[in-house]
Amino acid sequence: MRSRPLKVALLGCGVVGSEVARIMTTHADDLAARIGAPVELAGVAVRRPDKVRGGVPAELITTDATALVKRGDIDVVVEVIGGIEPARSLITTAFEHGASVVSANKALLAQDGATLYAAADQHGQDLYYEAAVAGAIPLIRPLRESLAGDKINRVMGIVNGTTNFILDKMDTSGAGYSEALDEATALGYAEADPTADVEGFDAAAKAAILAGIAFHTRVRLDDVYREGMTEVTAADFASAKQMGCTIKLLAICERAADGGSVTARVHPAMIPLSHPLASVREAYNAVFVEAEAAGRLMFYGPGAGGSPTASAVLGDLVAVCRNRLNEATGPGESAYTRLPVSPMGEVVTRYHISLDVADKPGVLAQVATVFAEHGVSIDTVRQQGRQDGDGEASLVVVTHRAPDAALSGTVEALRKLDTVRGVASIMRVEGE
CATH class of the missing domain: 3.40.50.720 (NAD(P)-binding Rossmann-like Domain)
Known part of the structure; x- marks a missing residue:
């Protein structure tokens, strides 16, 4: 020595x-x-x-x-x-x-x-x-070294313990967002100003790093699409449970099917209870990696704390x-692919849309027409009249996979229908 x-x-x-x-x-x-x-x-x-x-x-x-x-x-x-x-x-x-x-x-x-x-x-x-x-989760080194000879196609994970704790409490206890945030703050999981966590800034920075390493290209924070989780409600969780899903704030980095571009995004999403990420509880983190030769790998553990x-x-x-x-250095930057980062509108995903509509004949047909006009195929529809007798009903539509831009355009068109009183929630569906 x-x-x-x-x-x-x-x-x-x-x-x-x-x-x-x-x-x-x-x-x-x-x-x-x-x-x-x-x-x-x-x-x-x-x-x-x-x-x-x-x-x-x-x-x-x-x-x-x-x-x-x-x-x-x-x-x-x-x-x-x-x-x-x-x-x-x-x-x-x-x-x-x-x-x-x-x-x-x-x-x-x-x-x-x-x-x-x-x-x-x-x-x-x-x-x-x-x-x-x-x-504490070994993740960067496996991506930079252990999987250096493989082709990674997707990295999807829960990379912020604060948001996972809040969403887990909303799921398991039925608490609202504010109540769950208060508990997270009291336990020291959330900062006095939780903006960086709950609005997805923290997760977006991590997504940029992961995408750059996984796809051997430069991805900056500004390239990452970001949505926070402050609008997630108990009603969203109730609807997710009816679909056999839960809700997580996910960082998702993907290589396009043709290999010509990549995407990086952070947003709340419904995922099936059968997916490994659905069982990640409390303030834990987990990252799911899909590689061409290695297959599916999951990294799990405490993601923050001293x-x-x-x-x-x-x-x-x-x-x-x-x-x-040893007078040597480890791996440096690997950005040889120089792949462009595609905008969120080109991402192909599914939507779960909850609408407040007039409770009268013909509404469903009008809504279906809007989806068809934007080239978005409907998977399932669930309509329920309200017991308060106010002449409104709740309509939940789950789509097939389509470009995010087409889905966003569909939602904007739905807002303009006289029979649609409001768009109660919009959430992507992942992990299927």
Whole structure:
């Protein structure tokens, strides 16, 4: 074993960073044995130096992150501060000064991963980011390495624990969205401002990263179609159950049937109870991968939290340190296919549409005519009169697969019918 330790700079010491520091300290001997050299925490950059951080020696704390990554004796920089800046500048500066980087920064990787890859390649350094997508679940490395010789056609998953917890509570307890969100907040699953989670921004960043790796092309956050889940209601779950389905917020990345383009999207969807993702409960994550040779694979586990995320960070740290000892680097960016990202309108999917309509003869025929005019085939129709005697009925239509643009056009035309009083809900149906 080499006696000179590999030096690690830690950027950020919050929930994840403090856990990384703790594990590096308490498992130092094990890490050294696995790597082949001791690993030393050489500095910790923070914004608030007065905050108590158990287990981190005070002499390692600094507020000058730039000076820390410029030291020249740092082997690996672990970045867990998040956001775009100063994280991007700090990472590129680390590369320039001879350090490899382990990051958990999904937003930055989704928005400007190409810049980071280019800087790492220019300076002969590693960029690892297992923790950026699914917490403790080994996912990035299997996609980049284990399945590197295969052709991946689809990646579909639950990649946000907060939203899965909320939807699971709505499904199992009959709670409304607000009630389930309050419970998630009380248990610490949801932030005080849950917008990034419930509006799908977090999942969209992860979808961009997954699509880029799976299809060997560049996919940015702006390429990902996104819908949040705040409009999902108890009535939607009741309707889903009648179809033998449940509702999940899904990140879906697909290669077109002709192989000429890819799509990436995040939105709520009904999926059959028989699908493996339907049984993912509480705040857990799961990703379903469909590959040409390997077939269908599922990755499941805790997708967030200090300890799970720190586990992924430490796994990357071990890999990067081993590479450094061997004077090698791991896989870099693979974007050779240069496939275009198709707009959401070209995605072929199914719709579940719930309409409030006038309770009188001829309504169903009018609705069916609108679907036919837009080239959308109807699979099933369910109509139920209301007991309140207000002259309205509920009409639920489930379509066959059709381009999303045709389905959206159908909905807009339905809104204009005099006999349609309102479109109660619109949801895609996946996983069949």
